[in-house]
Amino acid sequence: MFAFEEVKGDxxxxxxxxxxxxxxxxxxxTFWLSNLSNAASHLFxxxxxxxxxxxxxxxxGELALGPFMGKPACVRIPVGKGVCGTAIKEERPQLVKNVxxxxxxxxxxxxxxxxxxxxxxxxGKIIGVLDIDSxxxxxxxxxxxxxxxxxxxxxxxKTDWSPLFNN
Numbered sequence: 150m151f152a153f154e155e156v157k158g159d160x161x162x163x164x165x166x167x168x169x170x171x172x173x174x175x176x177x178x179t180f181w182l183s184n185l186s187n188a189a190s191h192l193f194x195x196x197x198x199x200x201x202x203x204x205x206x207x208x209x210g211e212l213a214l215g216p217f218m219g220k221p222a223c224v225r226i227p228v229g230k231g232v233c234g235t236a237i238k239e240e241r242p243q244l245v246k247n248v249x250x251x252x253x254x255x256x257x258x259x260x261x262x263x264x265x266x267x268x269x270x271x272x273g274k275i276i277g278v279l280d281i282d283s284x285x286x287x288x289x290x291x292x293x294x295x296x297x298x299x300x301x302x303x304x305x306x307k308t309d310w311s312p313l314f315n316n
Contacts, residue, residue: 156195164296167195171303179309186216188304193218198285200260204269205233206277206313212237215277222257231255233278236266240275244294246287258282265289267301271310279304 154170156163174187185204192202203217205226212226212233223231229238230253236243243266248254251264261282269277279301283289 160292161296163195164292164300167191168296168300168303170195171300172307175304175307179307181308181310181313182216184304184308188300189216189218192281192300196281198288199281199283201258201280201282204277204279207237207275212277217280219282220258223255226255232264232266233280236268236278237275240268242267242294242298244289244291246289248282260284262286263288265293265297267294267297269301269305271305274314276310276313 154166156166156170158166171188171191174191175184178184189203193199196202201217201219201222203219203222204215205212206215207213211228214222214224226234228234232243232245232248232251232254235253243264245251245254245264248256248261248264261284263283263286265281267279268275269279279297281289281297
C-alpha cells in the first residue's frame with residue numbers, strides 16, 4: 150500500500166521526493182488509466198498553489214480529457230488551440246506565466262492564471278499532455294518545467310501504453 154507523505158523542503162528537494170513517491174506509487178502497476186489517475190491525484194495533493202492537475206490524451210486527432218483532479222474541464226481540445234493544443238502542435242512544453250495574455254487561451258477554470266503543459270511522448274509519438282493550472286500568476290518557472298518533465302518520464306517508463314496504440 151502507498152503511504153502518502155507531505156512533501157517538504159526547497160523546490161528541488163520537494164520534486165525529488167515527489168518523483169520517488171511516484172515511482173513507489175506506480176510500482177507493480179502498468180495500466181495506463183490507473184497510473185494517470187494516481188499521478189493526477191498525487192500532483193494535485195503535492196504541489197502548492199494549483200487548482201487543476203491532469204492529462205489530455207490524443208483521440209481522433211484532438212486532445213480528449215483524461216484523468217484529472219480539479220473542477221470539471223473542457224472535454225475536447227483541438228490541436229493548436231489553447232495551451233494544451235499549442236503544446237501538441239509545437240511538440241514542446243508550454244510555460245505560461247499569465248494565461249490571460251496567451252492568444253487563444255481556453256478558460257476551463259476562470260480562476261486559472263498560469264499554466265504548464267508537458268507533451269507526453271512514447272516511442273517518438275506524442276500521446277497526450279500533462280497539464281497543471283494555478284490560480285497564481287507566474288506560479289511555474291523553468292525548474293518546475295525541468296522537474297515535471299522528469300516526473301512525466303517516470304510515468305511514461307512505468308506505464309504500458311500499448312492499449313492506446315491498438316485503438
